[in-house]
Amino acid sequence: MKLLLSLALLPWLLLPTSGLAAGPRSGWEKSVVRIEVSHNVYDYYQPWNRRSETVSKTGVVVGKTQILTTAENLSDRTLIRVQAGGRGAWANATVVWVDYYANLAVLTTPAPDFWSGLKPVTIPAKPSFKKDGLQILRWREGKLESRQAEFSQFAVRKGRLSDINQVFLEASSEIQAAGDSEPVVSGSQLVGLVIEQSGRNCKILPGAFLHMILSAHARAHAQAPRLGYFHFYWQPAENTDSLAYLGLPGKPRGVLVIEVSPRLDGQPNVLQPQDIILQIDNFDIDMQGDYADPDYGLLMLENLATRNRWAGDAVHMKIWRTGQVHDVIYRLPQYDFTNSLVPAGVFDQPADYLIVGGLVFQPLTVPYLQRWGGDRGRNALFRLNYYREDEATKARPSLVILSQVLPDRFNIGYQEYRGLVVEKINGQTVHHLSQIQAALEKPTGPFHVIDFVPNETVQRVVIAAGEREQTATARVLENFGISAAAQITPQPATAN
Numbered sequence: 101m102k103l104l105l106s107l108a109l110l111p112w113l114l115l116p117t118s119g120l121a122a123g124p125r126s127g128w129e130k131s132v133v134r135i136e137v138s139h140n141v142y143d144y145y146q147p148w149n150r151r152s153e154t155v156s157k158t159g160v161v162v163g164k165t166q167i168l169t170t171a172e173n174l175s176d177r178t179l180i181r182v183q184a185g186g187r188g189a190w191a192n193a194t195v196v197w198v199d200y201y202a203n204l205a206v207l208t209t210p211a212p213d214f215w216s217g218l219k220p221v222t223i224p225a226k227p228s229f230k231k232d233g234l235q236i237l238r239w240r241e242g243k244l245e246s247r248q249a250e251f252s253q254f255a256v257r258k259g260r261l262s263d264i265n266q267v268f269l270e271a272s273s274e275i276q277a278a279g280d281s282e283p284v285v286s287g288s289q290l291v292g293l294v295i296e297q298s299g300r301n302c303k304i305l306p307g308a309f310l311h312m313i314l315s316a317h318a319r320a321h322a323q324a325p326r327l328g329y330f331h332f333y334w335q336p337a338e339n340t341d342s343l344a345y346l347g348l349p350g351k352p353r354g355v356l357v358i359e360v361s362p363r364l365d366g367q368p369n370v371l372q373p374q375d376i377i378l379q380i381d382n383f384d385i386d387m388q389g390d391y392a393d394p395d396y397g398l399l400m401l402e403n404l405a406t407r408n409r410w411a412g413d414a415v416h417m418k419i420w421r422t423g424q425v426h427d428v429i430y431r432l433p434q435y436d437f438t439n440s441l442v443p444a445g446v447f448d449q450p451a452d453y454l455i456v457g458g459l460v461f462q463p464l465t466v467p468y469l470q471r472w473g474g475d476r477g478r479n480a481l482f483r484l485n486y487y488r489e490d491e492a493t494k495a496r497p498s499l500v501i502l503s504q505v506l507p508d509r510f511n512i513g514y515q516e517y518r519g520l521v522v523e524k525i526n527g528q529t530v531h532h533l534s535q536i537q538a539a540l541e542k543p544t545g546p547f548h549v550i551d552f553v554p555n556e557t558v559q560r561v562v563i564a565a566g567e568r569e570q571t572a573t574a575r576v577l578e579n580f581g582i583s584a585a586a587q588i589t590p591q592p593a594t595a596n
Contacts, residue, residue, distance in 0.1 A: 129244045130219045132237050132283060133159045134186060135169055135193070135207065138179040140450075144471040145503075147451035147462060148582045152178065157280045158238050159207060160290060161218045162314065167207040170281040170295055170305070171198050172261060174205055175447040182209055184218055186239035200447050201327050201435055202313045203261045203295060203305065221290050223311045226395050229286035236275050236294060236302070238282045247275035249284060249302060254396040256403045257303065260295045263444045264329055264435050265402035267393075269304040278302055308395065312408065328411035328432030330402060331439075331491065332371050333359040337387040346376060348420050354378045355389045355401065361491040363433055370428040372421065379418035380404045405432055441490040441499060442466055454533045454586045456548070457563050457572040458506040459514070461522065461536055464499040481519040483555060498531045502552070502561075506580055510572030514561060521553040533588045540565075 135157040143149040159167040159182065167182060174180075174195065181190040191211035198205040209215075231251035238245050249271040257268045269292050271284065279296040284304050292304040317324045334355040337343050343352055354376040360369050371377075378384070380401055383391040390398045393407070409415065411434035419426050437443040444466045454461045462468060469485060487499060502520045505511050522530055525539035526549055540548060543565035550561040563569060573585055 127219070127288075128237055128283075128285060129185065130217060131161045131221045132239065132244065133161065133167055133218070134183040134239045135159045135167070135281075136181045136183070136190065137173050137177055139173060140176040140178065142176075142451035142467075144451050144462070144465070144468040147453040147460075147587065148584070150450070155280070158282045160283045160293075161220050162206070162223065163220050165208050165215060166196065166220075167193070168293075168310065168314065169205055169207060170260075170293060171200050171203045171205045172281075172295070174198050175200070176449070180207060182207065182214065183239075184214055186244060187242040189213075197317050197324070199313060199317070199324070200445055201259075201262050201264060202309075203259055204310065204313050206314075206317070223290050223307050223314065225311045226308055227291075227306060229289050229291050229307075231286075233286045234271055234291060235285050236273055236278060236282050237285060238278075238280075245275075247273050249273040249275070252301070254306070254393075254399065256400040260303075261445050262435065262437065263440060264327055264406065265400070266309065266327075266406045267306060267396055267399060267403045269306045271302050271304060272300045273297075273302055274300065275302070309406075316410070325410035325412075326434045326436075328405050328409060328413065329435045330405045330430075331361055331363065331433050332357055333361075334377065334389065334401075336389050337376065343376065346374060346420065347423050348376055352387045354385050354387065354420065362493055364439060364492065364494065365433050367431050367433065370430055371417075371419070374421075376420040377401070377417060378420055378425070379416075381407075381416055411435065438497065439492055440488070441492050441496065442469070442484075442488045443498075449589050450587050452533055452587055452589050453503075454536055454588065455506070455573060455576060455582065456536075456540065456585075457569045458508040458511045458576045459502055459550075459561075459563070460504050460506060461500055461533060462503045463533065464501050464521070468501075468503070484519055484521070487521075496531060500530055500533060500536065502550070506576050508572055508576050508579070510568065510575075511563065514563075517558060517561070520555065520558065522550065523553045524551040525549070532591050533586070534591050537586070537588070 138154045140150050141153045155173045157169055159169040162168040180193040182193045183190050191209040191214040193207045193209040196206040196208050234249040236247045236249050252270040252272055254267055255270055256265050258265055278294045282294040284291040290307055292306045294302050294304050296303045334357050337354050337356050340352045342356055357371050357373055357375040360371050381404055385391055385401050389401050391401055393399045411432050413432050415430045417428050417430050437445045442464050446465050446467050452463055500522045504518045505514050507515045525536055526542050526544050528539040530536050546565055548563050548565045552559055
C-alpha cells in the first residue's frame with residue numbers, strides 16, 4: 101500500500117510536456133489555477149488582536165489531483181478555494197502538505213469536476229530552459245495574462261519565509277505586483293515560481309529546487325526530510341596576508357572560518373575558527389567564497405548546504421588547519437526557526453503575550469520586528485534588530501521583551517518603557533513566557549523585581565505583587581477590551 105501511494109504522488113515526474121507552450125491559449129491555461137486563501141493575521145504590536153484576510157495566489161497542477169504553490173499566507177488558514185480556467189465555480193481545497201522552510205505547499209480538492217481537462221506539468225531536475233524566452237503567467241479577469249521576463253542571473257539569497265541561503269533565479273519584468281506564486285515558464289517547461297518582486301526584479305524559486313522538494317515529499321512515508329544549513333560564519337579570504345599568516349601555500353583561495361556556534365543537536369563541531377575551507381563536496385572554493393556550479397555557474401558556497409542535501413547528510417570538506425590539509429565530514433544541522441535567537445517565522449499559532457499590571461511581555465521574533473515597518477524590521481528598534489544575527493544556544497534559546505506598557509495608575513512612571521529585553525524576574529532567568537509565569541509565583545516580598553539586559557534606558561522595574569497586581573491586570577483588560585491576560589504556546593520539550 102505504501103508503494104502504491106508513493107507512485108501515485110509522482111506523475112509530475114513522468115508525464116510528457118507536449119502540447120504546452122508559453123502564452124495564453126497555448127495549453128498553460130490547462131495547468132495554471134487560481135487560489136484564494138482566507139487566514140488569520142495577528143497584530144504583533146497588539147498581539148491580542150487578530151483579523152481575517154483573504155489573498156489570491158496562483159498554483160500549478162503537478163499531479164493527477166495536486167496543485168503546487170508557495171507556502172506564504174497558508175499559516176493559520178481558515179478556508180482555501182481553487183478555480184480552474186480563470187472563471188466559473190470555486191472548489192474548496194485542503195493542504196496535502198506545507199513546508200514553510202522551503203516555502204512550498206501542495207493542495208488538493210475532492211471535487212471531481214474541478215480536475216476535468218486539467219493537465220499536470222513536468223518539472224525538470226536540472227535547469228535546461230532557454231533564457232531568452234521566459235514568461236510569467238497568472239489569471240486576471242478570466243484571462244491568462246502572460247508577461248515577458250528577462251533572465252538576469254542565478255544568485256544565492258535568503259528565503260522569503262526563512263533565513264536559509266539557497267539558489268534563486270532573478271529576472272526582470274514589467275509585470276506589476278507579482279510574488280504570489282506566479283509560474284515562470286519557457287516553452288513547455290515550468291522554470292520556477294515568483295515569490296517576490298522589487299521594482300522590475302523578480303525573485304524566483306527555480307524548477308530544480310521545486311523538483312527536489314516535491315520528490316522528497318513524494319518519497320516520504322511519514323515526515324519528509326528537512327533542509328539543512330551551514331551554522332558556521334566565514335569571510336572571504338581577500339586579505340592575502342591572512343592566508344600567508346596561516347601558512348597556506350600556493351595561490352590565494354578558500355574562505356576563512358571566523359566563528360563556529362555550539363550545535364543544538366549535540367553533534368561535535370568539526371570546524372574551528374581560523375580554518376580555511378578549500379573544498380566542499382569536491383567543489384573548489386575561491387577567495388570570494390564562490391564555487392563553480394555545473395548547473396548555475398558561480399554561486400556562493402552557502403548553496404552547497406541545500407544542493408541535493410538534507411539535514412543530517414554528510415558534507416565532505418577539505419580544510420587547511422595548523423599547517424596541513426585535513427579532510428573532515430560536516431553533518432548538516434537541521435534548520436529550524438528556533439535555531440536563531442530571533443526566530444524568522446512563527447506559523448500556525450497565535451501571537452504569544454503576557455500582560456501583568458499593564459506591562460506587556462512578548463517573545464522577540466522577526467514578525468514582531470516587521471510590525472515596526474520596513475523589510476525584515478529594518479526600521480525596528482536598533483537594539484532589538486541587532487539580536488537577529490545571533491544563534492540560539494542552550495543557555496539562551498530565545499528572548500522575551502517588555503514590548504509596551506498599557507497605561508494604568510498601577511504602572512505610573514513606566515508608560516514610556518518599550519522594547520526592553522528581560523533578563524530576570526524575581527531573580528529567575530527567563531527566556532520564555534512560561535518562565536515569567538513561574539517567576540511571578542515567587543515574588544520578592546511584596547514586589548516583583550524585573551531586571552533587563554543592560555541598556556541605556558532602564559535596568560530595573562519594580563511593581564507590587566499579589567492582589568494589587570491582579571486587580572490592576574483585570575482593570576487593564578477591561579479598559580482596553582482585551583479578552584485574556586495571556587496567550588502562551590507551550591515551550592518545546594527539547595531543542596532541535
